[in-house]
Structure formats: structure tokens, C-alpha cells
Amino acid sequence: MTLIDERAAIDPGAVIGTNVEIGPYSVIGPDVVIGDDSWIGPHVVIKGPTKIGRSNRIYQFSSIGEDPQDKKYGGNEQSTLEIGDGNLIREFCSINRGSEGGGGKTVIGNDNWIMAYVHIAHDCIVGNSTIFSNNATLAGHITIDDYVILGGFTAIHQFCHIGKHCFTAGLSMVGKDVPPFLMVAGDRAKPIGLNREGLKRHGYTRETIDTLRKVYKIVYRNGLTTKQALAGLEDLASQSEVVREFSDFIEKSSRGIIR
Numbered sequence: 001m002t003l004i005d006e007r008a009a010i011d012p013g014a015v016i017g018t019n020v021e022i023g024p025y026s027v028i029g030p031d032v033v034i035g036d037d038s039w040i041g042p043h044v045v046i047k048g049p050t051k052i053g054r055s056n057r058i059y060q061f062s063s064i065g066e067d068p069q070d071k072k073y074g075g076n077e078q079s080t081l082e083i084g085d086g087n088l089i090r091e092f093c094s095i096n097r098g099s100e101g102g103g104g105k106t107v108i109g110n111d112n113w114i115m116a117y118v119h120i121a122h123d124c125i126v127g128n129s130t131i132f133s134n135n136a137t138l139a140g141h142i143t144i145d146d147y148v149i150l151g152g153f154t155a156i157h158q159f160c161h162i163g164k165h166c167f168t169a170g171l172s173m174v175g176k177d178v179p180p181f182l183m184v185a186g187d188r189a190k191p192i193g194l195n196r197e198g199l200k201r202h203g204y205t206r207e208t209i210d211t212l213r214k215v216y217k218i219v220y221r222n223g224l225t226t227k228q229a230l231a232g233l234e235d236l237a238s239q240s241e242v243v244r245e246f247s248d249f250i251e252k253s254s255r256g257i258i259r
Helices: 196-201 206-220 226-232 241-252
Strands: 032-034 050-052 063-066 080-083 094-096 105-108 182-185 190-194
Touching: 050 063, 063 080, 080 094, 094 105, 190 196, 190 206, 196 206, 206 226, 206 241, 226 241
Parallel strands: 032 050, 050 080, 063 094, 080 105
Antiparallel strands: 182 190
């Protein structure tokens, strides 16, 4: 059963799953797929090519799958948006499709909580189980790993990578990559410690958290360069998976990490 308000405008080229509810005055364009058990509120605009999975809730006045805000976008190249399952997208959010310069695809994973007025620009890759507080803003080509929490009005520079289990304080301005497990704050954002509470909630043991505290001290408290810090992590990395994750993140960083 599908419940579509008679005042909604649904293009014949859209594919609507079962048990989907679409509110009044919403506009669903061609090349849009909406998975089963999803709820689309009133006054939502969804433009394709966009694929939305199961059990998503998209609230009023959101703009989903609109053209990338990129001057190089000409309108003819590949440009898609993929949204997974179980996401909550609140009022006035905007999520743009990808651009040719970023592989043509914006991707949102599963079980994300995206609060009002959040903007996710073209070619962003968002993982699973994240929380984006009100007015968080992602420029283009950003990667957000699983379990990240962005405080209200956080703004992230294009091409940044935010590692898993990171937490940004409200009004953070992030201009470089943020290694996993950290808390950051400020303009420009600086590390202020480990996200210990988040790690505890997700089952990390006290022993693992203590190991990460040693990592944090080596990288951020001992006055070392990034190269020196990586050398100082080698022994710990040989014994701990989370330390290897931390080291690998730094080694692969293209923008450099926040210091």
C-alpha cells in the first residue's frame, strides 16, 4: 500500500516502493527511486537521479538530489545521489548530487540522524550512524566516517576527511582532516581530547581507551612533528588495531591533520 496525497506531484518516471507515504505539495521528479516504508513529508522536493533506500523519513521543505552547487557543472555529466536505509532528514535540509570532478556521486549511508538546516554538498561520502546537529555544513568532496557527531553550526572545508567516532563542538570550523576518536572545537578547530564518552557507549574497553590516550599524547602533547609522531606510534601500532587505524589515517591524509 502506498499513501500519496493527491496534492503531491509525482513524475511517471519515479519508482515508489510499497507502504510509502508522500505528503501534500511534495514534488518527486523522474529518475527518483524511493524504497519501501519511507515517509516523505509535505513540501519536499526530490530530484533525480536519486536512489533512496528503505525506512527513511524526510521532513518538510527539504531539497534532496538537486544539482551540485559547482560552477563547473554543465548539466550533462553523471550526477547522482544515493541514500541508504533508516535515515532521518529533518526540516530544510539540502543534499546535492555529485559532480564529474568528484566521481559523480554523493552517498549517504544508513541510520544517520540529520537535523534541520544541514547542508551536504556534492560528492560527499557519509557513513553510517552519524549525527549532524542543526546547521552543520559540509562543503564538497568531504568524507565522514561512521559514528561521527557534528555539533551545531559546524562547518567543514572541502576535501576534508573526518575519522570515525569523532565529535565536533558547536561552531567548529574544520579546515583539515580529523583522525578517528578525537574531539575538536574552535575556529579553526583544534583537538581537545579523545571522544571517551562516545567510545564507551560503543563498547570500547577501558584498556583500548587507555591505549588511545597514549596515542593522543604522542601525537598532540609531545611537541613532535607528524612524521616524528608516526615513528613514535610504530610499536603501539604493531600491538593494537585501533592504533593502526589511527596511524593509517594520518599516513593517508591528503590535507594534513588538525594540530
